[in-house]
Amino acid sequence: MLRRFIRTMSESKIKEFTLKTPKGTKDWADKDMVIREGIFSYLSTLFKKHGGVTIDTPVFELREILSGKYGEDSKLIYNLEDQGGELTSLRYDLTVPFARFVAMNGISSIKRYHIAKVYRRDQPAMTKGRMREFYQCDFDVAGAYDTMVPDAEMLEILCSGLQGLGINDFKVKLNHRKILDGIFEVCGVKEEDVRKVSSAVDKLDKSPWEIVRKEMVDEKNQPEEVADRIGEYVKLILLANESASQGIRDMAILSDYVEAFGISKLLSFDLSLARGLDYYTGLIYEAVTAQSAPPTTVDSKKKKSLKEDDDASDYVGVGSIVAGGRYDNLVGMFSASKKSIPCVGVSFGVERIFSLVRQRLVQDQQVRASHTNVFIMAFGNGFLTERMAVAKRLWDAGIETEYLYKNKSNPRRQFEAAEKLGCSIAVILGKDEVAQGKVRVKTLNTGVNDDGELVDLDNVAPYVKEKLEGIVRVDDISRLIGNLTN
């Protein structure tokens, strides 16, 4: 009785704080964080190079803004509790908030990029990089332009973006909603059924035709003969081009433009590509890579605890890593005058790209979490305030500097701390040096066991700065990411 009571006590104590992040979310830290920030920085630079300006929208929107935009997936939207006031939901993607922003501000043209988190109450599959909270890196062009001109640039951004991140074994599948719509029309699919049939067709790259056909008939309520007709057309590599002539004309125009960018060999027309989202109206595309990310790269430490969340049976590699398309009617849905602003966009799936980039960087120990380059040490005496004063000089000169937060510490401890951080330079204060108003500056990791150079206190910042410029660091993340391309 007593033992049971004690057990209940300790159980409730443990239960008091469930030390975990919510399902489908995770913390990012250490080298993973440095790599991910490197990817964000790389993509921002890419988007800016193409004239992109960035915006930031709230993480939640009025619920009615999101409703009716995501078809069947609307059930995955996170709602905020009704605590009085407006009903709101977490954003599901960055596209609908962008369209709301364009309509609300009466913007007629903008090239905007947005790197931010989105939220989906999906079944998490950590090994596939599918989370409930994840980043999207989107670049979208809104405005009425000549056919396929911004669309072609999206494909250029997609291709050079992946290549710049060292991902070369990818292919881009293209299709055109108008071509698909034409086929469905010819096959006798009713207009209101087009989107749900689309989402079945989209599974053709993962499931055999028989499964997709079954879904069309059983779940999407299509007559068997309609399903068979779709199969015939879609499975055909060549298209009977009586229908969908506009889509085909667009594709012909596009092919000249992607030729000018020198990316045509990376693209392939794929009639089975449909993309789930309701709002696409024209060209759609998706980059896939055959390379799968091994489960260990995503979150090796927590592998065990994640197993229950992870549906190993549908593990098919990281799948699509960039995707997008044209959506000409979404802004109009938010506009009182129903005036639409045509849009086209591309979205990089960071979590998936991260797995691929990390895989290449992880074997070497080059990536550092810390940026500290200089460690200030005291030999013999603590010299804490003296170390602080030297640190202040270096910080003011823009130099990343640390020292032990101790009044006194032995030299070995201080060298260990410097080494652990990966510092290049030690600034050493000894009794003699301090008395002379000097410090010793010693380059670390040279293999040479010297005492360093004696430097005047007043000259320490410029001296160290110059010395650092001469040290080529191999662990700079942008250099590492850049090197991946070679």
Next chain:
Amino acid sequence: MLRRFIRTMSESKIKEFTLKTPKGTKDWADKDMVIREGIFSYLSTLFKKHGGVTIDTPVFELREILSGKYGEDSKLIYNLEDQGGELTSLRYDLTVPFARFVAMNGISSIKRYHIAKVYRRDQPAMTKGRMREFYQCDFDVAGAYDTMVPDAEMLEILCSGLQGLGINDFKVKLNHRKILDGIFEVCGVKEEDVRKVSSAVDKLDKSPWEIVRKEMVDEKNQPEEVADRIGEYVKLILLANESASQGIRDMAILSDYVEAFGISKLLSFDLSLARGLDYYTGLIYEAVTAQSAPPTTVDSKKKKSLKEDDDASDYVGVGSIVAGGRYDNLVGMFSASKKSIPCVGVSFGVERIFSLVRQRLVQDQQVRASHTNVFIMAFGNGFLTERMAVAKRLWDAGIETEYLYKNKSNPRRQFEAAEKLGCSIAVILGKDEVAQGKVRVKTLNTGVNDDGELVDLDNVAPYVKEKLEGIVRVDDISRLIGNLTN
């Protein structure tokens, strides 16, 4: 009757989409976004200079993690709807998630910075920069170190951080929770009442003693004689130092350290500073500026529509712009072993700092929203694919380049577009040039009406790159922010 029906119809149509962001939130775009990103980049660099590594935690936490951490303000926490599964809430600050992260990963020491949004269901006051969704820029040091050593560095970061952003007319108020606690104890405040009496004392800089005394007696249920005794002690500039000796010892140690950093003249001991948050245990501090942000700087366009949200009566300038303190017990609250990791941190209030920085930058037209430097034009013929191919060369060389998304456009339109973006260089394709495999490179805004230089197509990227390096741009945001300090 019919007219009324029609009116109802059109009203309901308009009501269909309320084109706004949720109460207390806003979109960020254009130059405001560029300035804010400049501030983030400046603060990240500052934090890295002090050994900071960054982490990213989910925007929502398990509800039980947040509960019991914010005292009276817990009612301001946003909950997510219970849609099955765990109960979660949006983070209220970055400190509690940080403590959860440290405890969960069994970390014994870390210097981490985190720049991210937090959420409070407060009454928004846009003119004061008080929003429901806003950024915090936090730097925290966890670990057992010698007394006041990391604390002093926090103050150094606070001071040099503001100065680096061109904010010089600030003062930093310091106090120590242990000194306050000692005073309260001497005055006869019961232990369980200490925090609520603290939060009354904290109002002393805004309200006269009589108001604060009334709050203590009427709302905080303190006996009148206790309130009077507190008044006596707190109002005294010098402290009868029998009590709170540890806090006073700490402050004496601190004074040596801030002397070493050369920041002591910016600091002042202020017994009336208490800080609302429950979790502080040692040194607390807050930077205030007398400078108020005029309402127009925050969101001039929407000024009218925001008026209803804005309580003008309690407008007291931007108030505290950076704040923080020591919290030694928070990590222990999450640890099963109750083992605590001492922590100290500083939090920059970006929205408020933004108003001050923008105020200085806004009078000049220097800040650009776009980063585009080169505009490619065609004279005479459209040369669209030729322009694309030139753009590809420049993009591959890392040069920010745009062109009109039109098959054909007249020169005037193209020059206007280049000027609007603030481009420095035009690359021009004419019939003769294209025939020769050349382009013209013309520097813009020189006042000279020349034709530019004839350059071989193969040489265009290195040529333009070199030319751009020679053009000193005055609109680089980091340079602008840097210049503020002079």
